[in-house]
Structure formats: structure tokens, C-alpha cells
Amino acid sequence: AQKITQTQPGMFVQEKEAVTLDCTYDTSDPSYGLFWYKQPSSGEMIFLIYQGSYDQQNATEGRYSLNFQKARKSANLVISASQLGDSAMYFCAMRELRAGGYQKVTFGTGTKLQVIP
Amino acid sequence: ETGVTQSPTHLIKTRGQQVTLRCSSQSGHNTVSWYQQALGQGPQFIFQYYREEENGRGNFPPRFSGLQFPNYSSELNVNALELDDSALYLCASSFGTDRDVLTFGAGSRLTVL
Numbered sequence: 371a372q373k374i375t376q377t378q379p380g381m382f383v384q385e386k387e388a389v390t391l392d393c394t395y396d397t398s399d400p401s402y403g404l405f406w407y408k409q410p411s412s413g414e415m416i417f418l419i420y421q422g423s424y425d426q427q428n429a430t431e432g433r434y435s436l437n438f439q440k441a442r443k444s445a446n447l448v449i450s451a452s453q454l455g456d457s458a459m460y461f462c463a464m465r466e467l468r469a470g471g472y473q474k475v476t477f478g479t480g481t482k483l484q485v486i487p
Numbered sequence: 488e489t490g491v492t493q494s495p496t497h498l499i500k501t502r503g504q505q506v507t508l509r510c511s512s513q514s515g516h517n518t519v520s521w522y523q524q525a526l527g528q529g530p531q532f533i534f535q536y537y538r539e540e541e542n543g544r545g546n547f548p549p550r551f552s553g554l555q556f557p558n559y560s561s562e563l564n565v566n567a568l569e570l571d572d573s574a575l576y577l578c579a580s581s582f583g584t585d586r587d588v589l590t591f592g593a594g595s596r597l598t599v600l
Contacts, residue, residue, distance in 0.1 A: 405588070413575055415591035461529050472543030475520070475589060477529035
């Protein structure tokens with residue numbers, strides 16, 4: 371089974387509008403972390419937002435918020451007031467603790483967001 | 488503080504050759520992990536180093552190997568290159584703690600002909 375599922379290969383959004391990028395995950399660990407990264411065409415992965423599995427409140431970072439629904443195992447990214455510079459690939463990722471003490475991070479296949487002027 | 492730097496940014500090799508990719512971690516970070524990102528895919532975990540020891544590995548064959556040095560910089564070595572090894576190789580460093588964030592470099596784009 372896929373650990374991280376992003377069902378939207380591509381999305382379009384009008385500038386200044388809000389957009390939601392979907393992410394579902396699968397784990398049996400009680401403790402895990404969820405991330406969203408942005409990857410522009412330059413290739414560098416840019417951290418956007420983090421949610422811990424025990425966090426009571428949904429994470430927010432400026433225009434980014436994470437809609438965390440633990441029972442449904444979903445961690446959707448909401449971008450408010452889209453800007454042209456938001457056009458990029460967006461990856462959802464999950465961190466789980468593994469034997470040996472290392473923290474394995476698994477990425478989804480990504481969603482390509484294009485912001486239209 | 489400096490971020491994560493990777494070298495070279497681009498390189499071209501032929502099948503059967505060997506390649507070494509380098510990564511300087513962010514200041515203060517003691518954990519380095521490497522990822523392979525094929526075109527149109529998400530990054531795939533190769534392995535992680537913590538204090539110069541490999542402490543985690545993904546589903547990659549032994550011809551993918553690495554090192555971490557006392558200053559926490561790292562190398563990824565790939566022997567007997569195959570066409571499918573063509574990808575963007577991303578290095579990420581972190582403190583290795585529970586709520587830690589991976590800080591990525593810009594990657595090394597490898598093309599195998």
C-alpha cells in the first residue's frame with residue numbers, strides 16, 4: 371500500500387484565490403510527522419509546514435495551513451491568496467521512526483500547481 | 488548560517504562508470520540523508536547517516552554507498568552506473584530530533600548515457 375497518496379497530479383488556481391492540495395497517508399505508528407515541501411523548477415525542496423501526530427491544533431505558517439484529520443488519515447495543504455510564485459510541485463511527506471533510531475521520510479508523487487494570472 | 492550545498496550540480500556519465508556526489512550539511516546538523524528523485528516522481532529515500540554511521544537504508548542495492556565525515560559532510564557513491572540511475576540526487580540535513588525539519592540542497596542532476 372502507498373504510504374503517501376497525492377491524487378491530484380495537477381491543479382490550476384486563479385491568482386489571489388485559495389487552493390487545497392490533497393494528501394492521505396497510511397501508517398500504524400502512533401507517533402509520526404507530516405510535512406509539505408515545495409519544489410520549484412530549480413529543483414530545491416523548500417519546507418513549508420509541519421504537523422506532528424500528537425499536535426492538537428492544525429499547523430499554520432503564513433499563507434499555508436495544514437488541514438489535519440487524523441481519523442481519516444489526511445493532511446491537506448491549504449494555500450490562501452495564491453501568488454504567481456506559488457507555481458511549483460508540492461510534495462506531502464511522512465516521517466516514521468524506524469529500528470536503529472533513524473527517521474524514515476516517505477514522499478508522495480506530488481501535485482503540480484499552476485497559478486493563473 | 489549556511490544551508491545545504493551539493494556538488495556537482497550536473498554531470499553526465501556512461502553505463503558502468505562510478506560517480507561520487509558531495510554534500511555539505513547545514514551548520515549544526517549531525518544527520519544527513521540522501522534521496523533519489525526520478526523525473527516526475529517524488530524523492531525516494533536511499534540512506535541516512537548519523538554521526539558517521541549509516542543508521543537507515545531504503546530499497547537500494549549495495550552499489551549505492553555513502554560516507555559521512557567528522558564535519559558531518561557526506562558523499563554518495565554509485566558504482567556500475569545503470570541508465571535508470573539517471574535522476575536528481577538530493578541531500579538533506581537535520582538535527583535528527585523528533586520534530587526536526589529536513590533542509591535540502593539544490594541537488595545533483597545525474598545523466599547516465
